[in-house]
Amino acid sequence: MFEKGKRYLRKELHDKYGGNRQSGISKSRKYKIIMLFTSERGKEFGYEDGWKEGFFLYCGEGQSGDMEFVRGNKAIRDHQIEGYSLHLFKSVPEEKGFVEYIGQFVCVGYEIKEGYDREGKKRKAIIFKLMPYEEYIEFVDQGIQNNHEFSETSEDFKEMDFKKIRELAYGKANIDPEKRSTKREYIKRSKIIREYALKRAEGHCEYCGSEAPFYTKNLRPYLEVHHIYRLSDGGPDDPRWVIALCPNCHRRAHFSKDAEKVKEEMAKIVLEKELDLDNS
Numbered sequence: 068m069f070e071k072g073k074r075y076l077r078k079e080l081h082d083k084y085g086g087n088r089q090s091g092i093s094k095s096r097k098y099k100i101i102m103l104f105t106s107e108r109g110k111e112f113g114y115e116d117g118w119k120e121g122f123f124l125y126c127g128e129g130q131s132g133d134m135e136f137v138r139g140n141k142a143i144r145d146h147q148i149e150g151y152s153l154h155l156f157k158s159v160p161e162e163k164g165f166v167e168y169i170g171q172f173v174c175v176g177y178e179i180k181e182g183y184d185r186e187g188k189k190r191k192a193i194i195f196k197l198m199p200y201e202e203y204i205e206f207v208d209q210g211i212q213n214n215h216e217f218s219e220t221s222e223d224f225k226e227m228d229f230k231k232i233r234e235l236a237y238g239k240a241n242i243d244p245e246k247r248s249t250k251r252e253y254i255k256r257s258k259i260i261r262e263y264a265l266k267r268a269e270g271h272c273e274y275c276g277s278e279a280p281f282y283t284k285n286l287r288p289y290l291e292v293h294h295i296y297r298l299s300d301g302g303p304d305d306p307r308w309v310i311a312l313c314p315n316c317h318r319r320a321h322f323s324k325d326a327e328k329v330k331e332e333m334a335k336i337v338l339e340k341e342l343d344l345d346n347s
């Protein structure tokens with residue numbers, strides 16, 4: 068759709084895709100895309116957009132008062148569940164009216180930070196954590212190879228008892244909140260969540276109930292972990308939104324005609340399981 072590094076006249080982007088011509092966060096209903104524009108604007112308020120630990124930190128919108136999850140901020144937070152893709156552009160100071168395409172991103176979370184509004188008053192700002200789409204797919208989308216690789220390298224979780232890993236999956240164990248925001252921690256957490264789903268499944272597909280089709284080289288039942296929702300708001304980080312599936316059901320979740328229905332059923336199964344576990 069857009070080419071990385073290419074400069075676009077912002078006006079033409081809106082002529083073609085619609086969306087608000089002035090906002091930093093511009094949603095095109097017709098194309099189901101959200102265009103994000105970053106500039107130096109945050110600096111004076113005590114925060115600025117930019118790369119940190121492999122994420123692009125993007126400040127939400129709202130000029131005075133606490134930022135809230137409305138309009139553009141809500142659009143970013145919910146982009147995945149609403150089926151919108153995020154595209155980031157930066158302004159090009161030397162060429163007026165032009166923006167340069169940085170790439171497609173996925174919102175994987177956000178932080179609330181103290182900052183200042185336009186009037187210099189203290190307020191809460193939403194800082195979105197955006198991950199480059201390609202990397203997101205690599206880490207979170209359960210490519211079969213990816214999953215397999217993970218199963219082979221998760222020795223440190225293998226001996227861990229279910230209760231302990233459930234605690235970890237829910238983030239109840241001591242995880243340094245500072246560390247949690249780094250990419251390495253994010254990946255580690257994704258692994259914990261996957262591992263948790265595999266343990267919860269006890270060797271059976273959590274959707275159809277059939278036994279794992281085979282054992283891996285290190286003698287673990289082979290199942291694939293699927294993310295039922297890919298939400299920015301807690302999504303990949305939430306044990307209630309992952310399900311361990313047999314390869315057939317996994318393909319069904321992705322490619323079947325009734326994928327939407329399957330998704331709802333999966334969500335229900337997992338929620339019920341988790342409720343049972345809460346009460347056990």
Ligand SMILES: [Zn+2]
Pocket residue numbers: 272273274275276277312313314315316317
């Ligand atoms: Zn199955």
